[in-house]
Amino acid sequence: GESVGLHLPTLSVQEGDNSIINCAYSNSASDYFIWYKQESGKGPQFIIDIRSNMDKRQGQRVTVLLNKTVKHLSLQIAATQPGDSAVYFCAENPLNYGGSQGNLIFGKGTKLSVKP
């Protein structure tokens, strides 16, 4: 069935290093993908999104890469900081970008731990 999964459940990095969090998706009809960050006791917080007609999108210290050939999504965090420690989720919207329905399919999450 449709699913979004993560390759690495936990990731530990040194402060200042770059982090890469990966995600696989299975629904080829999905055309909108989002990365969320969830800190303890809080709801998911939007980080960055990308449409399927793009391969790469950059934000502040974050970059999302989309490889539709292998149905793979990644989030790169540059110069990782202790405040980046959280659980990161990828999500896909299996409907058109302009669709009126919205049941995001979330991955299981990757816990990022930043060592000072």
Place this chain on the structure above:
Amino acid sequence: KAGVTQTPRYLIKTRGQQVTLSCSPISGHRSVSWYQQTPGQGLQFLFEYFSETQRNKGNFPGRFSGRQFSNSRSEMNVSTLELGDSALYLCASSTDRAGYGYTFGSGTRLTVV
């Protein structure tokens, strides 16, 4: 501007009881979606409301229901609670396209004993 507000933050209920959770979306947001988050299943979609109408529903039993009011505030209800209903229930709102531009609330932590 104020974010998505969910009340209560924590709730403890007994098996067999029912519970109602509330979500106030960001002002101007008309789409409200609900998700259940558990360690085992992760984030799973419950349902989405827009202009007081349920537009989409996830794969949950009929014990889970919801509604939306004219001011876009939404409630979800779980009847005949089971231990497995213990979870973090998250509400997300967006302007009109659910799934796009979601802002999540901090959730309601429900514990069923």
